[in-house]
Amino acid sequence: MAITVKTVRRRPEAESSYVRATLKGMALTFQHLFQKKWTMEYPEQTAAPDWKLSGRWRGTHRMAVTETGKAKCVACGLCPQVCPANCIRLIPGEDEQGNRYPLVYEIDEFRCVFCGYCQEVCPEEAIHVGVHYQNAEYSRSAFVYDLERLMQQTHPVSTLWDPSDPKGQ
Ligand code: SF4
C-alpha cells in the first residue's frame, strides 16, 4: 500500500485569537451559573426529596429468606462459580431429606466488583445486590458478610439491567 502524505493547513496567525477562544470558554462557564444544578452535597442533602438512587444501583448484597425465616439459598454453587472476583465462599450442607442448604455462605464485599452476576445466575432468586451504599467499616474483615448478616439486610434489591428496557423507564 502506497504511503500518502496529508497536508494540514494551519490557520494564519492573524485569523486565530487566543483572546476570542478564552472569552468563548468563559461565556460558556457563565451560562452554567444559571442552569439547574445536577450535583448534590453528601451527606448534607441525603434527606432531600431529589436524593435517590437508581433502582439499578448495585451495592451491598442481601439474602432473601423463606416464610419460615431460612435462607432461600439451596447451595447449588452457581454464584461462587460465576463470580469474577472469587469473593463468595460457600460450603454446602444437606439435611436428612436431601435438601441442600448453605453451611457457610460469605461474601467479601470489599473484593466484590458489584457486577450482579450472582443475582442473575441464582435459580432461587436468593442472593441479590442491593440499592445501598452507606456501608463503611473500620476493618477489612468487617466487609465479609456472613449468611446471618446477609439475611438481616433490609435495603431494596437491585432491578439490574433489563435489555428490553435499556433506559430503565
Ligand atoms: S456482584 Fe459479582 S463480584 Fe460481587 S459477589 Fe456477585 S458475582 Fe461476585
Ligand code: SF4
Ligand atoms: S446461586 Fe443462589 S441458590 Fe445457588 S448457591 Fe448462590 S445464592 Fe445459593
